[in-house]
Amino acid sequence: MKVLVVVPTLNERRNIELLVAGVLALGTSFTLLIVDDASADGTAQAVAGLVPAYPGRLHLLRRRGRSGLGAAYRDGFRWGLERGYDFVCEMDADLSHDPADLPRFIGTLVGGRADVLIGSRYVRGGTTPGWSASRRALSRVAGLATRGALGVRVTDPTSGFRGYTRAALQAIDVQTTLAEGFAFQVEVLCRCLSLGLRVVEMPISFRPRRSGRSKMTWRSAAEGLAVLWRLRSAGVASAGRSLPHHNPA
Numbered sequence: 001m002k003v004l005v006v007v008p009t010l011n012e013r014r015n016i017e018l019l020v021a022g023v024l025a026l027g028t029s030f031t032l033l034i035v036d037d038a039s040a041d042g043t044a045q046a047v048a049g050l051v052p053a054y055p056g057r058l059h060l061l062r063r064r065g066r067s068g069l070g071a072a073y074r075d076g077f078r079w080g081l082e083r084g085y086d087f088v089c090e091m092d093a094d095l096s097h098d099p100a101d102l103p104r105f106i107g108t109l110v111g112g113r114a115d116v117l118i119g120s121r122y123v124r125g126g127t128t129p130g131w132s133a134s135r136r137a138l139s140r141v142a143g144l145a146t147r148g149a150l151g152v153r154v155t156d157p158t159s160g161f162r163g164y165t166r167a168a169l170q171a172i173d174v175q176t177t178l179a180e181g182f183a184f185q186v187e188v189l190c191r192c193l194s195l196g197l198r199v200v201e202m203p204i205s206f207r208p209r210r211s212g213r214s215k216m217t218w219r220s221a222a223e224g225l226a227v228l229w230r231l232r233s234a235g236v237a238s239a240g241r242s243l244p245h246h247n248p249a
């Protein structure tokens with residue numbers, strides 16, 4: 001079983017070493033691909049320096065400049081599909097997501113109980129320790145707007161902590177998605193649901209970023225609204241629904 005974890009980075013120098021160590025401590029089934037958009041803070045150089053310590057298990061994809069989370073994921077997913085990975089996961093570099101959750105995700109995908117696994121902050125058992133009331137409110141509003149506009153029954157449709165089977169990524173033809181920024185997560189989810197893929201949520205604890213600055217901008221928030229509008233007009237998700245979340249613990 002081969003699992004690829006794709007992590008996009010933009011100026012995550014102060015987080016990246018812990019993230020690499022955390023993911024690669026999970027065992028030899030796990031390979032990590034960092035997709036860096038020419039970070040100015042030396043993120044790519046730090047990753048390149050770690051590559052020899054993890055032969056064949058740590059890879060770096062360098063892109064020319066900042067061109068958005070969606071584009072970074074499309075490149076990372078293509079890289080993984082071309083190399084035959086059975087499962088592809090995505091997570092943030094800033095240690096908001098805990099690598100220790102990944103084996104739970106993969107266990108559910110391997111067991112054939114889901115095609116897509118979403119780590120949810122809002123399903124029962126999920127938490128956001130350390131978040132201010134305003135940050136929590138912003139995330140809630142984004143989630144509610146998405147669910148209201150598209151009719152998707154997923155508690156955390158903007159979550160960026162996910163696992164996909166190879167077949168799911170191929171079925172949704174991820175390379176043809178259009179969203180550049182954070183709206184990528186919603187666009188991909190809509191495709192999964194409209195194709196009838198089994199989307200299962202699992203509770204996660206989402207911590208505030210450990211270091212560095214957020215890349216969420218007004219521009220990406222505006223793109224998010226535009227993408228919601230486009231998806232709603234196309235009616236892409238209305239047929240979809242997710243299964244109740246499954247917690248094997």
Ligand SMILES: Nc1nc2c(ncn2[C@@H]2O[C@H](COP(=O)(O)OP(=O)(O)OP(=O)(O)O)[C@@H](O)[C@H]2O)c(=O)[nH]1
Nearest residue numbers: 008009010035037067068069072092093209214215
């Ligand atoms: N390659 C690449 N990575 C990006 C880009 N924008 C964001 N990222 C990465 O995507 C992940 C999520 O971005 P964050 O800034 O953590 O977004 P967020 O979690 O909504 O915001 P915070 O809670 O403030 O951290 C991080 O690993 C970023 O480094 C981009 O344009 N290109």
Ligand SMILES: [Mg+2]
Nearest residue numbers: 092094096209
């Ligand atoms: Mg973050």
